[in-house]
Amino acid sequence: MQNAAQKTQTPLTTFLLRLGDNALVLGQRHAQLCGKAPTLEEELALMNVGLDLFGQARNWLTYAAELEDEGHDADHLAFRRDAHDFRNLLLVEQPNGDFADIIGRQFLFDAWHVHLLEDLAQSSDPRIAEVAAKSLKEATYHLRRSSQWVMRLGDGTEESHARMQRAVNNLWQFTGEMLQADEIDQAMQEADIAPSPERLASRWKATVEEVFQQATLERPPYDAWMYTGGKVGHHTEHLGFLLAEMQYLPRAYPDATVW
Amino acid sequence: MYAQLVETGSTQLKTLDEMGPEERHFQERINDEIKIEPKNWMPDAYRKTLIRQISQHAHSEIVGMLPEGNWLTRAPTLKRKLQLMAKIQDEAGHGLYLYSAMETLGADRDDEIDKLHDGRAKYSSIFNYPTLNWADMGTIGWLVDGAAIVNQVPLQRTSYGPYARAMIRVCKEESFHQRQGYQILLTMMQEGTDEQKAMVQDSINRFWWPALMMFGPSDDNSPNSAQSMAWKIKRHSNDELRQRFLDQTVPQLELLGCTAPDPDLKYNEETGHYEFGEIDWQEFFDVVKGNGPCNRERIESRRSAIDNGAWVREAAVAYAEKRQHQAA
Numbered sequence: 001m002q003n004a005a006q007k008t009q010t011p012l013t014t015f016l017l018r019l020g021d022n023a024l025v026l027g028q029r030h031a032q033l034c035g036k037a038p039t040l041e042e043e044l045a046l047m048n049v050g051l052d053l054f055g056q057a058r059n060w061l062t063y064a065a066e067l068e069d070e071g072h073d074a075d076h077l078a079f080r081r082d083a084h085d086f087r088n089l090l091l092v093e094q095p096n097g098d099f100a101d102i103i104g105r106q107f108l109f110d111a112w113h114v115h116l117l118e119d120l121a122q123s124s125d126p127r128i129a130e131v132a133a134k135s136l137k138e139a140t141y142h143l144r145r146s147s148q149w150v151m152r153l154g155d156g157t158e159e160s161h162a163r164m165q166r167a168v169n170n171l172w173q174f175t176g177e178m179l180q181a182d183e184i185d186q187a188m189q190e191a192d193i194a195p196s197p198e199r200l201a202s203r204w205k206a207t208v209e210e211v212f213q214q215a216t217l218e219r220p221p222y223d224a225w226m227y228t229g230g231k232v233g234h235h236t237e238h239l240g241f242l243l244a245e246m247q248y249l250p251r252a253y254p255d256a257t258v259w
Numbered sequence: 260m261y262a263q264l265v266e267t268g269s270t271q272l273k274t275l276d277e278m279g280p281e282e283r284h285f286q287e288r289i290n291d292e293i294k295i296e297p298k299n300w301m302p303d304a305y306r307k308t309l310i311r312q313i314s315q316h317a318h319s320e321i322v323g324m325l326p327e328g329n330w331l332t333r334a335p336t337l338k339r340k341l342q343l344m345a346k347i348q349d350e351a352g353h354g355l356y357l358y359s360a361m362e363t364l365g366a367d368r369d370d371e372i373d374k375l376h377d378g379r380a381k382y383s384s385i386f387n388y389p390t391l392n393w394a395d396m397g398t399i400g401w402l403v404d405g406a407a408i409v410n411q412v413p414l415q416r417t418s419y420g421p422y423a424r425a426m427i428r429v430c431k432e433e434s435f436h437q438r439q440g441y442q443i444l445l446t447m448m449q450e451g452t453d454e455q456k457a458m459v460q461d462s463i464n465r466f467w468w469p470a471l472m473m474f475g476p477s478d479d480n481s482p483n484s485a486q487s488m489a490w491k492i493k494r495h496s497n498d499e500l501r502q503r504f505l506d507q508t509v510p511q512l513e514l515l516g517c518t519a520p521d522p523d524l525k526y527n528e529e530t531g532h533y534e535f536g537e538i539d540w541q542e543f544f545d546v547v548k549g550n551g552p553c554n555r556e557r558i559e560s561r562r563s564a565i566d567n568g569a570w571v572r573e574a575a576v577a578y579a580e581k582r583q584h585q586a587a
Binding site for chain 2: 028031032034035036037038039040041042043044047048050051054055057058061074075078079098099151152153155156157159160163245246248249250253255256257258259
């Protein structure tokens with residue numbers, strides 16, 4: 001399906017949409033958690049992570065909108081695109097489930113996100129380098145927090161261990177597309193904008209192995225079957241509902257230009 | 260403000276002559292505007308009343324996250340989403356440090372939260388009203404945080420040190436929330452479509468009276484006020500604060516170009532105050548007793564969050580014990 005948003009997309013804008021959409025969609029999952037945390041301290045922590053992610057989404061999408069030069073802004077990209085135009089990883093759109101699902105999703109993402117941002121902070125594109133450097137500080141905290149929770153749950157009680165292992169087993173199928181480079185990733189690497197996907201994959205694996213080992217969790221095999229498609233707009237069933245809720249007001253009141 | 264009808268356990272005020280030496284010394288400190296600190300002697304009733312008042316305030320912050328959380332997933336722009344999330348996070352933070360202030364009095368956070376969940380502890384009646392459109396996020400900031408500020412500004416000088424200091428920080432953040440809320444409404448009224456303007460008026464219609472009820476019953480029906488005022492854990496009467504709130508709010512309402520759902524609202528040139536119609540006290544007492552539109556839902560939400568998290572908290576304790584064991 002060819003549409004207005006896709007016509008003007010270059011590899012760089014697609015890459016920016018991927019970054020922005022990951023942060024936006026995972027942020028929205030955090031918005032859904034408001035008032036549901038297991039402790040008051042976690043309530044604050046979840047909001048903190050959500051705020052960071054929405055802030056990052058705004059930065060990436062603002063840049064993408066500027067490059068597209070269609071007179072749109074970040075809000076237009078966030079609230080007026082349909083699911084097939086979203087470029088986020090399938091992992092981040094997975095539903096909240098229980099706290100082990102939430103932490104598992106966060107950790108598998110953070111372990112990738114931190115290493116990606118470390119390299120993007122050295123990007124040949126100064127705007128990307130600037131946003132990545134700022135985001136890296138936040139993501140480093142996210143990874144520290146999610147790693148600690150994976151260890152607590154994995155090596156906590158029998159019940160928490162079982163829940164954490166189940167969450168990892170269920171989410172594992174969505175990790176493949178983070179590590180698998182496509183032509184956009186190749187183009188970004190060739191332009192020195194983004195890191196080599198192989199290097200990123202090996203660092204992700206090292207982080208995951210270290211934390212799982214401490215958490216007494218079994219790591220599913222790397223050659224397991226992987227569910228992919230988010231990076232090219234083929235999503236799971238969950239994204240449509242997430243967007244329907246998130247985009248409700250701008251869609252229901254299309255004439256409203258300010259809020 | 261988030262403490263209504265706080266029971267003091269006393270109906271008659273003692274004079275200084277009727278007090279024993281410790282209590283007289285305590286009351287004289289209060290009269291001299293010297294703060295009571297956690298280690299100072301205090302009458303049991305003062306301690307219990309403060310625990311009730313501060314816990315009620317903390318519970319209100321936490322329950323108050325829910326009506327706003329209802330729109331967090333539907334905030335219409337990234338800027339509004341960030342603002343609303345930050346506001347809700349501030350409220351969780353207020354809850355945390357109010358519970359901490361309460362714990363300096365020897366109370367236990369988990370015990371007090373149990374009381375909230377089984378209906379023994381109250382929270383502000385305002386959070387039992389539903390949020391039905393986006394403008395409610397503006398109205399809550401403007402009217403609800405606005406009313407809270409009017410109530411809490413005097414509490415920055417309240418007699419109990421940790422509570423007074425918590426209030427200073429809370430008030431600063433709530434003033435910010437109030438301006439932000441008003442800005443949401445003003446934007447829609449000045450630059451919005453007719454539909455958006457209708458949203459704003461509808462929201463004000465629903466929240467106007469519940470906001471006025473936030474100050475608690477009228478003075479002639481407020482049996483605990485005298486003792487609370489003597490202890491300076493309350494510094495102005497309910498009606499005084501309600502009037503102050505109304506006087507500052509009506510001009511803001513007019514600037515919006517909206518109306519209040521009160522045909523009797525008018526300015527009295529002689530007194531320099533706004534006069535308003537009769538509050539539906541039956542509704543107020545119904546809501547306080549648990550019969551508001553959302554009472555059951557709000558408590559159920561809080562309870563299920565804590566219940567669903569039990570295995571997480573147990574895991575955290577088990578993990579910490581294992582680590583401690585390994586270190587030893």
